[in-house]
Amino acid sequence: MSRPHIVIVGAGFGGLSAAHSLAGAAADVTVIDRRNYHLFQPLLYQVATAGLSPAQIAQPIRSILRKASNVRVVMGRVTGVDRQRRIVKLEDREIAYDTLVLATGARHAYFGHDEWESVAPALKNIDDATGIRRRILSAFEQAEQTDDPEARRRFLTFVVIGAGPTGVEMAGAIAELAHVALRYDFRAINPRDARIVLVEGGPRVLAAFPPQLSESALRSLKRLHVEVRLGKPVSECDERGVTIDDERLEAATIVWAAGVASSSASKWLGVEKDRVGRVVVGPDLTVPGHPEIFVIGDTAHALGPNGQPLPGLAPVAKQQGAYVARLLRARIAGRTAPGPFRYRDYGAMATIGRRAAVADFGWLKVDGTLAWLLWGMIHITFLIGFRNRFVVLFDWLWSYATFQSGVRLITGPDSH
Amino acid sequence: MSRPHIVIVGAGFGGLSAAHSLAGAAADVTVIDRRNYHLFQPLLYQVATAGLSPAQIAQPIRSILRKASNVRVVMGRVTGVDRQRRIVKLEDREIAYDTLVLATGARHAYFGHDEWESVAPALKNIDDATGIRRRILSAFEQAEQTDDPEARRRFLTFVVIGAGPTGVEMAGAIAELAHVALRYDFRAINPRDARIVLVEGGPRVLAAFPPQLSESALRSLKRLHVEVRLGKPVSECDERGVTIDDERLEAATIVWAAGVASSSASKWLGVEKDRVGRVVVGPDLTVPGHPEIFVIGDTAHALGPNGQPLPGLAPVAKQQGAYVARLLRARIAGRTAPGPFRYRDYGAMATIGRRAAVADFGWLKVDGTLAWLLWGMIHITFLIGFRNRFVVLFDWLWSYATFQSGVRLITGPDSH
Numbered sequence: 005m006s007r008p009h010i011v012i013v014g015a016g017f018g019g020l021s022a023a024h025s026l027a028g029a030a031a032d033v034t035v036i037d038r039r040n041y042h043l044f045q046p047l048l049y050q051v052a053t054a055g056l057s058p059a060q061i062a063q064p065i066r067s068i069l070r071k072a073s074n075v076r077v078v079m080g081r082v083t084g085v086d087r088q089r090r091i092v093k094l095e096d097r098e099i100a101y102d103t104l105v106l107a108t109g110a111r112h113a114y115f116g117h118d119e120w121e122s123v124a125p126a127l128k129n130i131d132d133a134t135g136i137r138r139r140i141l142s143a144f145e146q147a148e149q150t151d152d153p154e155a156r157r158r159f160l161t162f163v164v165i166g167a168g169p170t171g172v173e174m175a176g177a178i179a180e181l182a183h184v185a186l187r188y189d190f191r192a193i194n195p196r197d198a199r200i201v202l203v204e205g206g207p208r209v210l211a212a213f214p215p216q217l218s219e220s221a222l223r224s225l226k227r228l229h230v231e232v233r234l235g236k237p238v239s240e241c242d243e244r245g246v247t248i249d250d251e252r253l254e255a256a257t258i259v260w261a262a263g264v265a266s267s268s269a270s271k272w273l274g275v276e277k278d279r280v281g282r283v284v285v286g287p288d289l290t291v292p293g294h295p296e297i298f299v300i301g302d303t304a305h306a307l308g309p310n311g312q313p314l315p316g317l318a319p320v321a322k323q324q325g326a327y328v329a330r331l332l333r334a335r336i337a338g339r340t341a342p343g344p345f346r347y348r349d350y351g352a353m354a355t356i357g358r359r360a361a362v363a364d365f366g367w368l369k370v371d372g373t374l375a376w377l378l379w380g381m382i383h384i385t386f387l388i389g390f391r392n393r394f395v396v397l398f399d400w401l402w403s404y405a406t407f408q409s410g411v412r413l414i415t416g417p418d419s420h
Numbered sequence: 421m422s423r424p425h426i427v428i429v430g431a432g433f434g435g436l437s438a439a440h441s442l443a444g445a446a447a448d449v450t451v452i453d454r455r456n457y458h459l460f461q462p463l464l465y466q467v468a469t470a471g472l473s474p475a476q477i478a479q480p481i482r483s484i485l486r487k488a489s490n491v492r493v494v495m496g497r498v499t500g501v502d503r504q505r506r507i508v509k510l511e512d513r514e515i516a517y518d519t520l521v522l523a524t525g526a527r528h529a530y531f532g533h534d535e536w537e538s539v540a541p542a543l544k545n546i547d548d549a550t551g552i553r554r555r556i557l558s559a560f561e562q563a564e565q566t567d568d569p570e571a572r573r574r575f576l577t578f579v580v581i582g583a584g585p586t587g588v589e590m591a592g593a594i595a596e597l598a599h600v601a602l603r604y605d606f607r608a609i610n611p612r613d614a615r616i617v618l619v620e621g622g623p624r625v626l627a628a629f630p631p632q633l634s635e636s637a638l639r640s641l642k643r644l645h646v647e648v649r650l651g652k653p654v655s656e657c658d659e660r661g662v663t664i665d666d667e668r669l670e671a672a673t674i675v676w677a678a679g680v681a682s683s684s685a686s687k688w689l690g691v692e693k694d695r696v697g698r699v700v701v702g703p704d705l706t707v708p709g710h711p712e713i714f715v716i717g718d719t720a721h722a723l724g725p726n727g728q729p730l731p732g733l734a735p736v737a738k739q740q741g742a743y744v745a746r747l748l749r750a751r752i753a754g755r756t757a758p759g760p761f762r763y764r765d766y767g768a769m770a771t772i773g774r775r776a777a778v779a780d781f782g783w784l785k786v787d788g789t790l791a792w793l794l795w796g797m798i799h800i801t802f803l804i805g806f807r808n809r810f811v812v813l814f815d816w817l818w819s820y821a822t823f824q825s826g827v828r829l830i831t832g833p834d835s836h
Contacts, residue, residue, distance in 0.1 A: 040561060040830040057473040059827040066605040067828065076607045079561045079830075097565075130831050145456060145495045149513075189482040191492045391818050391826060395811060402807055410807060411475040412483065414456040414495075415546050417833070 007032050010332060011092055011101035013082050013269075015042050015065045017318045018301030019107035021325030027072035029329070030336050034099060036078045036092065040064055043129065044387055046318060047396070049170055051133035052259075053177035054141065054185075054412045055403060058130045060396050063388045082108075085272040087294065103296050105328055106269045106283070110302035110316055113265030113280070120241040124165060124258040127174070134416055136259055140178060141414045143256045144186060147193045154254075160198045161255035163246050165238055166262025167204035168212070169354040172221055174259055175202040176356040179228040184358075185409040201231045201255070203238060203248050205262070210354055210362065212315065217362040220371040224360035238262075264316055269303045278305040278313065287344030288331060289324055300324035306345065314347055318386075323347060355379045358404070423448050426748060427508055427517035429498050429685075431458050431481045433734045434717030435523035437741030443488035445745070446752050450515060452494045452508065456480055459545060460803055462734060463812070465586055467549035468675075469593035470557065470601070470828040471819060474546045476812050479804045498524075501688040503710065519712045521744055522685045522699070526718035526732055529681030529696070536657040540674035543586060550832055552675055556594060557830045559672045560602060563609045570670075576614045577671035579662050581654055582678025583620035584628070585770040588637055590675055591618040592772040595644040600774075601825040616646045617671070619664050621653045621678070626770055626778065628731065633778040636787040640776035654678075680732055685719045694721040694729065703760030704747060705740055716740035722761065730763055734802075739763055771795045774820070 008031045012019045015037040023035045041062040050056040066077045084093040085104065092099045112126035125136055140162065147159035162182075164175045182198035189195070202209070202225065208218040209225065209232060225232055233248055240247035245254040270277035275291050276284045282305035283291060289306060291297040300306075301321030308314045327345045334341045351365035353375065361375040370378070380400060387393050403409055424447045428435045431453040439451050457478040466472040482493045500509040501520065508515045528542035541552055556578065563575035578598075580591040598614035605611070618625070618641065624634040625641070625648060641648055649664055656663035661670040686693035691707050692700045698721035699707060705722060707713040716722075717737030724730045743761045750757045767781035769791065777791040786794065796816060803809050819825055 040557060040828070057475045058831065059473045059829055062829055064605070064828040067824070070604045078565060080565065130829065134831070141456060149494060149496070188486045189480070391815075391822075391824075395814065398811065398814075399807075406807075408483070408807075412456070412480040413475055413478055413546065415474065415550070 008102040008336060009034065009100065010103045010105065011036065011099055012105040012107060013037075013092065014107035014109055014301070014303075015039075015077075016045070016107060016109045016301060016321060018321035018325040019105065020065070020068065021322040022105050022107065022300070022329050023069055023072065023075055023325075025326045025329030026332065027069070027075060029074065029333050031074065031332065033072070033075040034078055034101075035065060035069065035075060036080055036082060036094070036099070037065055038079070038081045039129065040066070040079050041130070042068060042388065044392075045128075046383060047387075048127055048130075048133050049173045049177060051130065051411070052127055052136040052140070052174065053181055054137055054409045055177065056396060056399060057411050058134065060392050060399070061387065062130060063392065068388060082272070087273060087297070090296070101296075103298070103332060105298045105300065105325075106273075106303055107299075107301045107321065107325065108267040108269050108303050110264045110266050112260055113263035114260070115263055117241065120260070123243050124241045124246075124260040126260040127170060137411075138414050138416050139257050140181070141412055144182075144190065144193070144195060144198075145414070146256070148190050149192075156193065157199075158244065158254040159256045160193065160195075161201065161245070161253060162198065162257045162259070163201045163203060163253055163255045164259045164261055165203045165241075165246070166260065167202050167206075167209035167232070167234075168261060169210065169352075171202060171204070171259075171261035172209055172225065172354055172356055174261055175200055175230045176225060176228055176360070179225075179230050180357050181409060183229065184407045185403075185412070187407075199231065200229070201233060201253060203233045203236060203246070205235070205237045207235050209234070212352065213354070213362060213364050214369055217364055217369055217371060221354065221356055221362050224356040224371075227360070228357050264302070266303050269299060273297070282313070288341070289328060289345050298328045300328060308347055317352065319350060320347055353379045353382065424518040424752060425450065425516065426519045426521065427452065427515055428521040428523060429453075429508065430523035430525055430717070430719075431455075431493075432461070432523060432525045432717060432737065434525075434719075434737035434741040435521065436481070436484065437738040438521050438523065438716070438745050439485055439488065439491055439741075441742045441745030442748065443485070443491060445490065445749050447490065447748065449488070449491040450494055450517075451481060451485065451491060452496055452498060452510070452515070453481055454495070454497045455545065456482070456495050457546070458484055458804065460808075461544075462799060463803075464543055464546075464549050465589045465593060467546065467827070468543055468552040468556070469590065469597055470553055470825045471593065472812060472815060473827050474550065476808050476815070477803065478546060479808065484804060498688070503689060503713070506712070517712075519714070519748060521714045521716065521741075522689075522719055523715075523717045523737065523741065524683040524685050524719050526680045526682050528676055529679035530676070531679055533657065536676070539659050540581060540657045540662075540676040542676040543590070553827075554830050554832050555673050556597070557828055560598075560606065560609070560611060560614075561830070562672070564606050565608075572609065573615075574660065574670040575672045576609065576611075577617065577661070577669060578614065578673045578675070579617045579619060579669055579671045580675045580677055581619045581657075581662070582676065583618050583622075583625035583648070583650075584677060585626065585768075587618060587620070587675075587677035588625055588641065588770055588772055590677055591616055591646045592641060592644055592776070595641075595646050596773050597825060599645065600823045601819075601828070603823075616644075617649060617669060618646050619649045619652060619654060619662070621651070623651050625650070629768065629770070629778060629780050630785055633780055633785055633787060637770065637772055637778050640772040640787075643776070644773050680718070682719050685715060689713065698729070704757070705744060705761050714744045716744060724763055733768065735766060736763055769795045769798065
């Protein structure tokens, strides 16, 4: 029997974990990604808020997998899957598979208002992050330059929509940028006059956390002078601001951190999907009727022990990737396959700002400085590459000690 | 008498040095730049070749000048100067000056072939650098993906035009990227098959250095398998390659490092300029007939002690900026102005690759490992910001020890 060909689409946490765990297996593995880098998404908001450089949280996929000689990396955009012919279609060619692992992640959904995307960008990749950084920093520059008090107010108003971890972390980071790092940089404006508004349709921030931690996060946000609007849906987004319920907020910078929707995988496959577009998979993460197709990570609708779909978190994706690799190794060796996938929940955390974070380990709930230190340690630990761990740690210590943030560059198309 | 208003256009080495030296003077100073950052241009080629992150060689202008309370920073694009009304025109408003310092740097000239710019980009700012990085890294990706040997050869051919310091450093860095850092990353291609061609119209590389150092640099380039074509003008540049003399080179990546031309300052002023567009200034760096207008750095045609125009180097610009500040402080205080500007030449250096560089201090000419160490030490010393010094040093030591380069990210418009 010839070596089977396993094709993994997406080199996020799920795809990379699968590829890693298949290194040295008796199979040829091809990893396809649109980008040449794996991104440590939990820290992407720090790129958007000028705290870290892109390269500190991104690593070339090839470089991560260089020692896995049975793994090949292809940079390309997948446009479809032919289940019958077992072929992945790319823009310019086709790649045949014996086993397919789809780990294409999720995109932000605009609740049917796709036209909002251009005025309220979301944060998914490095170009998004440097784009949002450009908007935030340019807003301060423009506020400094205008003589019109109304325009100045608009430039100094920042609205973040969605109070999940990304939204809370963004709002906190923008507040610290304005109140701490930029404090002495301007002459005509006081960056501390900046108004940061965090808008959430639901009744509390960090809804996935226990209520007591939501309360703690809310207090930390208020201490940073972030205005939090709870239970208010956004009814309009345009170039000049947002309408929340019936309140109008004139704002030059709007960041979208709400409504996650899955990527195109379910469309490629033409199989059953859930309300947010995730592919419904069985207990072994295969697509029903297709033991050769796995879907993992944010792209998958897999049930947890409580009968609820598993959340779109990095640990879920990683564990699923490792599980699929274990299952495939067993199949190749003709051994009994492992039982159904079981997610081991080690907890969740979110940070709000200097010495403010929340962490929920199930048996232990912490907030404040301790949670913040834990948050930092755990994120450093999971960064790929010793070099990145070192430089991120250095930058964090540096910012903590100097109250400065290191990457306040306005780059990209609008900066000319 | 009210405080005079000094307007400095450009926050490169010249403008920033003038602004720095005017901190605390009895004058209001406004620094205008199109970008929000000061760039340490001598290391920009390392951003283009994936060695350093943009933020490691760029610093927000505001942040550099935050403690100079008489200095204001304006981010904006200058479109003209009205000498009669003493006004600098920006895109959206005007700023009046009593004294004007133009330090707007230089652009690359395409010898009347401006259409070559899109296929053979030059290296002037961070967006250029990340764009060139994208081209170089994408070429390897495309070479890995194609099955056509001719296309593969084209993707693996890199042409650098111009063998001044930037061209030599670029060619050396691309060669090291291909032969060292990327060595184990690909499966279908061997990055060591990459062909790097350095094209120079003149008779030797690093023409501004003594011939013995040019020879040394040439040997170092050959050791890195860089093909050097001397005395050959480029007659054609297009998307598929270049024509040198009557040799056709099919190449997917072309980098322009030739022909410096000055920026628009002479057009704004409508005064005498030299062959490459620099404004001709007197011994005190003022425009003849305009004691209130100074032109410094790459934008100025100022004569050196040998009757030759001073070269477009960072130390010249820095010393000129400091000189102008000294002169203006004397004027404001009613003291005798300093004598004519005198450039103190401490030497010049260029690096080719690992343990290969040349340095000319006049009384001492060195090459090899010693020049390379000196080059590194001096460039670290002149970087602005302790944080940058530390992280660049760390990255260099890391790359040296691991043979890796840290910033191999394909970002920007073409990466989607």
